[in-house]
Amino acid sequence: MEAASRIKLVVLSILLLCSSILSACAFKDIDRRLFVSVIGIDPAEKIENGFKVTLKIAIPFGAIKQSSRPTFAYLSEEGETVGEAIRMLETHVDKVLELGHMKTIVINEELLKDDLEEFMNFFVRRGDVQMIAYVTAARPSAETILKVEPNTEAPASISFFNFFGETGTESPFIVTTYLFEFRRDYFAKGIDPVLPIMETNKDHTELIVNKSLVIGKKGKTLELDSIMTKYYNSLVHKASGFSYKIQQDGLHLLLNLDVVKMHYKILSEGERPSKIVMHIMKSGVVGESNKPLSPKKLSEYDKLAEDAMTKKVRHLLLYLQEENLDPFGFGLRYRASKLHSADPYKAWEEAYPEIDFDIIMKVELKSTGVTE
Amino acid sequence: MGSSSEKQQPPELLLQLAQQLSPTKDIVQTTLHVDGMAAHLLYLKSAVDSIVLQKTIIQPFFQVTSLDDYASYLNSDPNQTEMADEQTVLVDLTKGNVLVAVEHRFFLLEVRKVGFNEVQQITLEPTIHGAQLGLSESLETSLNVIRQRYHKPSLIFDTMQLKDQSNRSIALVYDKITVNPRALQLIKKRLDNLDFPLILSSGDLQLYLNGTKKSLFPACLLTERPDRLVYNISAGKIIIIVDGSPHAVIAPVVFFDFMVSMEDLYHGYWISILTIILRYAGLLACVILPALYVGITSYTPDVFRTELALTVAASRIGVPYPSFMEVFFMLLFIEFLTEASIRLPSPISATATTVGGLILGTAAVEAALTSNIMIIVVSLVAVSTFVIPINELGFAVRGLRFILLIYTTFFGLAGLAIGLLGIVLFLANKESFGESYLKFGWRKRKKEFRTGEG
Numbered sequence: 060m061e062a063a064s065r066i067k068l069v070v071l072s073i074l075l076l077c078s079s080i081l082s083a084c085a086f087k088d089i090d091r092r093l094f095v096s097v098i099g100i101d102p103a104e105k106i107e108n109g110f111k112v113t114l115k116i117a118i119p120f121g122a123i124k125q126s127s128r129p130t131f132a133y134l135s136e137e138g139e140t141v142g143e144a145i146r147m148l149e150t151h152v153d154k155v156l157e158l159g160h161m162k163t164i165v166i167n168e169e170l171l172k173d174d175l176e177e178f179m180n181f182f183v184r185r186g187d188v189q190m191i192a193y194v195t196a197a198r199p200s201a202e203t204i205l206k207v208e209p210n211t212e213a214p215a216s217i218s219f220f221n222f223f224g225e226t227g228t229e230s231p232f233i234v235t236t237y238l239f240e241f242r243r244d245y246f247a248k249g250i251d252p253v254l255p256i257m258e259t260n261k262d263h264t265e266l267i268v269n270k271s272l273v274i275g276k277k278g279k280t281l282e283l284d285s286i287m288t289k290y291y292n293s294l295v296h297k298a299s300g301f302s303y304k305i306q307q308d309g310l311h312l313l314l315n316l317d318v319v320k321m322h323y324k325i326l327s328e329g330e331r332p333s334k335i336v337m338h339i340m341k342s343g344v345v346g347e348s349n350k351p352l353s354p355k356k357l358s359e360y361d362k363l364a365e366d367a368m369t370k371k372v373r374h375l376l377l378y379l380q381e382e383n384l385d386p387f388g389f390g391l392r393y394r395a396s397k398l399h400s401a402d403p404y405k406a407w408e409e410a411y412p413e414i415d416f417d418i419i420m421k422v423e424l425k426s427t428g429v430t431e
Numbered sequence: 432m433g434s435s436s437e438k439q440q441p442p443e444l445l446l447q448l449a450q451q452l453s454p455t456k457d458i459v460q461t462t463l464h465v466d467g468m469a470a471h472l473l474y475l476k477s478a479v480d481s482i483v484l485q486k487t488i489i490q491p492f493f494q495v496t497s498l499d500d501y502a503s504y505l506n507s508d509p510n511q512t513e514m515a516d517e518q519t520v521l522v523d524l525t526k527g528n529v530l531v532a533v534e535h536r537f538f539l540l541e542v543r544k545v546g547f548n549e550v551q552q553i554t555l556e557p558t559i560h561g562a563q564l565g566l567s568e569s570l571e572t573s574l575n576v577i578r579q580r581y582h583k584p585s586l587i588f589d590t591m592q593l594k595d596q597s598n599r600s601i602a603l604v605y606d607k608i609t610v611n612p613r614a615l616q617l618i619k620k621r622l623d624n625l626d627f628p629l630i631l632s633s634g635d636l637q638l639y640l641n642g643t644k645k646s647l648f649p650a651c652l653l654t655e656r657p658d659r660l661v662y663n664i665s666a667g668k669i670i671i672i673v674d675g676s677p678h679a680v681i682a683p684v685v686f687f688d689f690m691v692s693m694e695d696l697y698h699g700y701w702i703s704i705l706t707i708i709l710r711y712a713g714l715l716a717c718v719i720l721p722a723l724y725v726g727i728t729s730y731t732p733d734v735f736r737t738e739l740a741l742t743v744a745a746s747r748i749g750v751p752y753p754s755f756m757e758v759f760f761m762l763l764f765i766e767f768l769t770e771a772s773i774r775l776p777s778p779i780s781a782t783a784t785t786v787g788g789l790i791l792g793t794a795a796v797e798a799a800l801t802s803n804i805m806i807i808v809v810s811l812v813a814v815s816t817f818v819i820p821i822n823e824l825g826f827a828v829r830g831l832r833f834i835l836l837i838y839t840t841f842f843g844l845a846g847l848a849i850g851l852l853g854i855v856l857f858l859a860n861k862e863s864f865g866e867s868y869l870k871f872g873w874r875k876r877k878k879e880f881r882t883g884e885g
Contacts, residue, residue: 087729089732089754094732117737119741157733189733
């Protein structure tokens with residue numbers, strides 16, 4: 060009796076072990092998956108109100124060390140929605156499309172002028188898309204940008220990821236916006252999201268990111284040029300590597316300001332916000348000069364820089380105010396500091412176009428950059 | 432003298448015993464006589480030290496003047512063994528006792544010859560500092576080793592005889608002040624109830640003491656290091672030594688005892704902390720890595736960094752079997768290698784490892800039978816298994832990773848988590864002689880030596 064049950068047990072366990080060899084569809088090895096690294100979205104050419112989705116797929120291949128360039132495959136398909144297009148693309152390849160490593164969403168600039176909810180919703184809902192994916196605007200089109208394979212790109216690395224989040228390059232010209240952040244700011248009252256603009260050069264050998272786009276509500280967009288992007292980024296995101304050039308009386312100074320601190324207060328007159336007082340503190344060293352400098356005159360240079368940069372910041376703030384855009388999130392701050400029942404946002408919306416800015420800039424140069 | 436000739440005759444008991452021992456050829460039954468005095472000896476030549484016999488039993492016979500003197504001489508010999516029934520005497524004779532019959536009195540004297548009483552070099556858990564010599568295969572020598580390292584009147588040697596066919600002696604060693612009385616009682620009870628026909632060494636005794644017949648994790652610790660023994664005695668644990676085995680069993684133990692190397696005590700604070708961290712990292716690596724590889728490559732490649740995912744995917748190109756088969760085969764392969772190199776004499780085992788590990792590994796990758804990431808995982812697993820200082824746990828862990836591998840194969844990373852949880856639950860449920868197996872011993876070393884509760 061016992062022997063019989065033991066034999067049964069042995070047979071059962073052998074059968075179970077054998078069944079593990081018969082791995083069915085659920086078990087998908089890594090080499091049966093295609094890693095989508097970047098998704099590009101353009102307006103469809105054939106379908107009205109549709110989208111053209113382009114996928115940049117990183118193809119793994121044997122000898123990574125020997126290969127000089129990464130290999131990518133590109134898939135494009137049009138559909139009425141992004142999800143539909145991706146479903147169709149699944150029928151174009153023999154492997155599973157894996158979006159778990161999709162870390163950059165490139166959106167055609169034109170699409171940003173319309174209603175975003177329709178196509179951004181897909182990324183938020185889809186489980187394997189990570190909310191820390193970067194979102195960026197593309198010029199002239201997402202497909203063009205996607206197909207750029209920069210010369211500096213190493214095999215098994217994807218340059219689209221290295222631009223953002225200070226993973227690779229660090230520059231105050233590059234704004235980083237994550238998917239979660241973009242969505243949150245887009246829906247929040249009192250703040251407007253800013254997306255970096257990705258461009259390419261004529262030969263399509265470089266990716267260039269140094270401008271940005273403020274996405275307002277109701278499809279309103281505003282491009283910030285490189286300089287304004289730099290100021291915005293260093294003030295809001297404390298981006299490092301800020302430099303500023305002073306030109307005065309034949310003196311050329313390039314200041315490397317590695318510390319930028321900003322805080323502001325919103326002053327009210329009664330129920331109405333009237334003034335934003337912004338304190339900016341920057342410190343750093345002199346990085347370049349055409350004349351010998353004296354450490355004793357550092358405070359003079361401080362003063363020069365303060366005056367010049369105050370003008371720039373004011374220009375940026377007024378430029379945004381004029382367009383009624385608020386990437387700094389002043390409105391959000393105001394809403395957060397007032398009681399909900401008082402409907403502070405309404406008051407803010409009325410007051411913002413006429414609000415005053417008071418900028419108090421303080422520059423502290425630590426040294427002339429050379430040892431004497 | 433009629434009585435004299437009667438004296439020349441060996442007593443009935445002696446003859447009977449000789450009868451029972453025959454036909455073995457090493458039996459010696461002889462009569463010493465001088466001046467009408469006679470003494471009869473019975474012993475097994477193979478078990479008795481003939482020089483000692485000559486000195487302590489035969490020579491004095493010719494130096495004393497009367498049989499009474501000789502009898503009292505024998506009687507006062509400290510090596511005298513208590514005589515019980517006939518069967519026990521027979522067993523005692525096989526152990527190296529000499530039965531001396533003087534007139535009608537019998538003396539059982541221990542004149543053991545132990546050919547293997549040298550103290551052995553430590554091979555299982557060598558350390559750079561600390562003791563270099565371990566125990567001996569002879570029980571007396573081993574006890575001597577311990578006694579000479581722990582001079583304390585409270586150190587107790589409790590010798591008893593195994594109830595199996597070999598009738599070997601075993602000794603329980605403990606410090607009666609610090610010992611955990613509950614565990615001591617339990618061990619004695621288990622030793623009494625031991626019901627196995629033949630016990631060969633401390634290794635299998637340890638298994639039989641376990642309580643459960645089938646167990647993956649050891650409930651006792653096997654060691655050959657006298658410093659470990661002394662450390663454990665003073666901390667209140669019980670040592671069991673089997674005659675003829677150079678290893679001692681320490682009980683009760685907790686899981687974390689297996690992760691301690693004696694070297695930890697000989698190093699500075701930070702160094703020992705680092706090595707302990709290293710060891711636990713190794714334990715974790717060799718348990719989890721194979722399963723993790725399967726879980727990540729086949730279920731959730733999103734966990735990798737993108738670069739790594741691409742590299743892994745690239746290295747798997749052309750590998751014909753799914754990842755779990757690959758891992759399973761490679762683990763099996765490593766187990767073969769380990770097993771082979773343990774059993775082989777060391778000069779050959781080096782060759783086996785080279786051929787197996789290096790050549791086969793490279794060839795397997797070249798032939799695209801396995802990915803090179805897999806080779807890294809498997810070698811890492813193999814190496815980190817050896818980080819575990821006590822062998823028994825190493826073996827247990829080798830089994831463990833297959834269990835985790837199966838879980839992960841079926842349920843992905845969630846399976847791995849569930850499997851790990853299961854292992855922790857299992858360990859938490861396990862007991863070693865009344866002590867919880869996963870008991871944390873967060874105590875200062877000074878405090879540890881003062882309490883009895885191990």
